[in-house]
Amino acid sequence: MSLPIGKTTTASMWNTGRMPATDGQRRPKRVALSEWVYDELLSRLFDDTLPPGTPLNIDALARDLDVSQTPIREALARLESTGLVTRAALRGYRAAPLLTGAELDDLMHARGVIEPAVARLAAPRRTDGFIAALGETVTRLAEAPKGPTFAEYHAYWEADETFHQLIAQHADNAFLHRAFESLGGQAQRFRMFGGLGVSDADHAIREHRAVLEALDSGDADAAGAAMQAHVDAVRGRAAAEA
CATH class of the missing domain: 1.20.120.530 (GntR ligand-binding domain-like)
Incomplete structure (x- = not known):
């Protein structure tokens, strides 16, 4: 285990608009779609583009990443198992709060x-x-x-x-x-x-x-x-x- 320094930026830095993938974020042709979606969401969670508490709307994420809802659902389920994403009945997925x-x-x-x-x-x-x-x-x-x-x-x-x-x-x-x-x-x-x-x-x-x-x-x-x-x-x- 190792420790990155500093703390994540505040939620005020969240851009509430769409987050289109840049050229550097576009899916490499040889990378499986599900893996690319997972890595992209993981990156946004770590870099605070999706700050703690952010609702993670499956349809909006699918449009943003230009993919179907299936790889989004798969990625969110994987992220839930890491503790980075939470899911509540009738509320859907959210970026998990930081640990106290x-x-x-x-x-x-x-x-x-x-x-x-x-x-x-x-x-x-x-x-x-x-x-x-x-x-x-x-x-x-x-x-x-x-x-x-x-x-x-x-x-x-x-x-x-x-x-x-x-x-x-x-x-x-x-x-x-x-x-x-x-x-x-x-x-x-x-x-x-x-x-x-x-x-x-x-x-x-x-x-x-x-x-x-x-x-x-x-x-x-x-x-x-x-x-x-x-x-x-x-x-x-x-x-x-x-």
Whole structure:
């Protein structure tokens, strides 16, 4: 996990008119339509083009992106699972509110319980393929852009998310994996502090490498301790930024 600095801009910056895609936002021909729509909405949520609380009208979004309603519905359902979008009966979808400081603290406490546990389980199950995949995500973390917009730090966030997901999957405990997935807070935390780039990349990359080395050793206690140290460090940095 890593923490982008700053907070999202205020809702007063929301342009209430249409948001036509620019040339740079147009769907690449080889990218699946559903993925492009998801990425476009994700970018707007992170960059505050769709601020917290914004109603997300399916028909309006479909017209804006020049697509049918089906990929919009699919994208919103996926975003709901991340916690970035909420849905209420008779009210439809909205951009989720930002986490409060107390909610962020609760989220990091939950991750501090779950993530060291999955790391301890994953370590004795290490395989060369698992370690290689984790190593590749750490390389991506180090090489990814870390600028102020979601387009610039998207690759970093994605690699960070993948690293933790791989460990949760490799623990081979369906209940813990579902608990990890249910948090959906990684994206929310990035959104809360996004806007000025990734502030703690150097620290986070070192911490990810320490977790990787502990997992590679196969030592369950070392892996759990390394992950606990990482989560605690992120929690401290988040508190300092809040």
